[in-house]
Amino acid sequence: MFFPHTDEDKEAMLRTIGLDRLEDMFQAVPAARRFPELNLPPALTEMEAMAEMQGIAAANETTQDLVCFLGAGAYNHYVPSAVDSILRRGEFYTAYTPYQPEISQGTLQAIFDYQSLITALTGMDVSNASHYDGATAVAEAISLAYANFRGKRAKVVMSPALHPHYRQTVHTYNRGSVITIVGDDAENNPQQSPEALLPLIDDQTALVIVQYPDFFGRVYDYTSLAEAAHAVGALLAVSVNPIALGLLKPPAEFGADIVTGEGQPLGIPLSFGGPYLGIFATRQEYVRKMAGRLVGETVDNRGQRAYVLTLTAREQHIRREKATSNICTNQGLLALASTVYMSLLGKHGLRQVAELCYHKAHYAAQSIASLSGFDLWTKRPFFNEFMVRCPAPVAEINAHLLDHGILGGYELGEEYPELSDHMLIAVTEMNTKEEIDLLVDVLAEVSND
Amino acid sequence: MNVPADLKYTQNDEWIRVEGNTGTVGITDFAQDQLSDIVYVEIVVDEGETVSKGDACATLESVKAAADVYLPVSGKIIAVNESLPDAPETVNNDPYGEAWMVKIELSDKSELDDLMDAEAYEAKAKEEE
Numbered sequence: 123m124f125f126p127h128t129d130e131d132k133e134a135m136l137r138t139i140g141l142d143r144l145e146d147m148f149q150a151v152p153a154a155r156r157f158p159e160l161n162l163p164p165a166l167t168e169m170e171a172m173a174e175m176q177g178i179a180a181a182n183e184t185t186q187d188l189v190c191f192l193g194a195g196a197y198n199h200y201v202p203s204a205v206d207s208i209l210r211r212g213e214f215y216t217a218y219t220p221y222q223p224e225i226s227q228g229t230l231q232a233i234f235d236y237q238s239l240i241t242a243l244t245g246m247d248v249s250n251a252s253h254y255d256g257a258t259a260v261a262e263a264i265s266l267a268y269a270n271f272r273g274k275r276a277k278v279v280m281s282p283a284l285h286p287h288y289r290q291t292v293h294t295y296n297r298g299s300v301i302t303i304v305g306d307d308a309e310n311n312p313q314q315s316p317e318a319l320l321p322l323i324d325d326q327t328a329l330v331i332v333q334y335p336d337f338f339g340r341v342y343d344y345t346s347l348a349e350a351a352h353a354v355g356a357l358l359a360v361s362v363n364p365i366a367l368g369l370l371k372p373p374a375e376f377g378a379d380i381v382t383g384e385g386q387p388l389g390i391p392l393s394f395g396g397p398y399l400g401i402f403a404t405r406q407e408y409v410r411k412m413a414g415r416l417v418g419e420t421v422d423n424r425g426q427r428a429y430v431l432t433l434t435a436r437e438q439h440i441r442r443e444k445a446t447s448n449i450c451t452n453q454g455l456l457a458l459a460s461t462v463y464m465s466l467l468g469k470h471g472l473r474q475v476a477e478l479c480y481h482k483a484h485y486a487a488q489s490i491a492s493l494s495g496f497d498l499w500t501k502r503p504f505f506n507e508f509m510v511r512c513p514a515p516v517a518e519i520n521a522h523l524l525d526h527g528i529l530g531g532y533e534l535g536e537e538y539p540e541l542s543d544h545m546l547i548a549v550t551e552m553n554t555k556e557e558i559d560l561l562v563d564v565l566a567e568v569s570n571d
Numbered sequence: 572m573n574v575p576a577d578l579k580y581t582q583n584d585e586w587i588r589v590e591g592n593t594g595t596v597g598i599t600d601f602a603q604d605q606l607s608d609i610v611y612v613e614i615v616v617d618e619g620e621t622v623s624k625g626d627a628c629a630t631l632e633s634v635k636a637a638a639d640v641y642l643p644v645s646g647k648i649i650a651v652n653e654s655l656p657d658a659p660e661t662v663n664n665d666p667y668g669e670a671w672m673v674k675i676e677l678s679d680k681s682e683l684d685d686l687m688d689a690e691a692y693e694a695k696a697k698e699e700e
Contacts, residue, residue, distance in 0.1 A: 272615055410611060410613075410632070433632075444630075444637070444639065
């Protein structure tokens with residue numbers, strides 16, 4: 123609960139610093155600048171303000187109004203209404219770090235459950251209480267690996283098929299640091315198989331980073347990369363789509379040491395790009411190098427089950443300059459949303475969602491491939507996203523689709539110039555067969571026929 | 572407080588036992604008592620590494636704090652206690668014996684002159700208590 127300062131509080135504080143009035147604190151600001159005329163329009167009533175804001179909001183075109191085939195890292199999944207109603211409970215709505223276990227058992231238990239679900243999904247031993255988003259979670263994997271080798275290994279091999287925004291974030295994080303990032307350069311053909319990264323892995327490599335399914339939707343078994351990394355003592359980080367793990371082998375089974383991911387598909391609305399949820403899980407042996415918060419289960423002095431922040435001695439506010447990372451913020455509410463989502467679906471439900479995505483995407487891919495002028499460019503197993511080479515510029519096709527109320531696929535030429543006529547199409551359980559057929563019909567209008 | 576007379580001590584509560592040209596390094600009984608239950612030990616130098624006085628050689632975590640262990644002298648690391656990370660409580664139970672952290676070949680014995688003897692260290696520790 124928030125208690126504002128009372129007038130008595132303010133007077134006491136002013137007395138302490140030897141001032142009479144609050145305004146005395148602003149003497150350093152020139153008088154003319156202290157209370158400038160702001161030239162604002164006349165004040166509106168609540169009713170008028172609401173009408174104006176709704177008018178502005180109505181100009182948005184959302185996935186409520188459009189049929190969505192856009193993915194590329196953020197996916198239009200169904201969010202059960204129970205997610206939002208639990209999220210809005212007052213007990214959870216303040217997402218401050220629960221330092222006082224005496225008054226925070228509910229929040230701590232929710233985070234503990236989140237961690238437990240993420241470890242079950244990824245096959246890892248430990249999960250932190252989350253990061254900002256999928257991009258920053260990948261960047262934190264580098265911090266962990268670098269700290270693990272105590273700064274003695276500074277090379278990171280990064281797949282060009284890792285989400286372009288994640289790669290940008292990784293470069294931003296490591297600008298000016300000693301870390302060298304290889305493998306994701308522009309001349310590297312993103313269409314190559316992950317084995318192309320093998321020659322880059324050497325005894326200076328701290329970490330190898332791949333995505334699963336990769337940015338183009340393709341599913342690879344990364345066993346050979348894991349073996350090559352482990353042979354020289356390096357770690358393997360895998361960035362995942364958590365929904366795909368309802369169907370695919372968990373990354374732990376092919377040797378991942380760190381699993382990160384974007385948690386948005388787990389019950390978090392698209393919301394024009396955020397806030398989202400960064401998943402971060404790893405093996406037990408790296409737990410003390412992991413950034414962020416960790417909630418543990420224990421027993422109180424009456425023998426009752428209780429939850430607390432654990433491993434806090436290594437935390438940023440104590441270790442400061444020696445900490446692996448200075449990120450300790452977690453996405454408490456969004457982690458809770460994903461926890462409720464995963465709990466509602468259960469493991470069979472999650473598998474069902476994944477299967478629906480998989481089958482619908484394959485139906486769409488097959489139908490589009492049969493259109494003249496369109497080529498299915500994804501030649502290997504894929505999950506819910508695939509690449510199509512188009513007979514016309516993607517922007518033009520998307521404008522045409524929008525005229526029919528369809529949000530088209532991602533324009534790959536934006537990030538990969540060599541894929542300028544290629545569209546990345548995502549299909550989820552939200553897309554009905556009728557919607558997929560509509561997409562195919564509208565695409566047929568721009569085909570070569 | 573146990574402060575063996577045959578050791579040299581640092582301001583930061585490390586001890587060193589010198590035999591010939593070799594020094595063995597750990598943390599004092601006073602330090603382990605202040606830290607309380609040690610739950611994690613990581614030795615952060617490798618055998619064969621050339622190190623300087625003041626470099627961190629280990630990281631400790633207790634239930635209430637984290638601390639670095641600094642080298643009292645310069646030289647070359649000739650051994651690290653590899654079994655210590657598996658039994659961090661040894662630091663509490665036997666700080667001057669089983670809980671040694673590294674052995675170092677001294678490159679400059681005159682650095683020992685900057686360290687405290689047992690009497691001076693005990694006085695310092697009593698003051699901090």
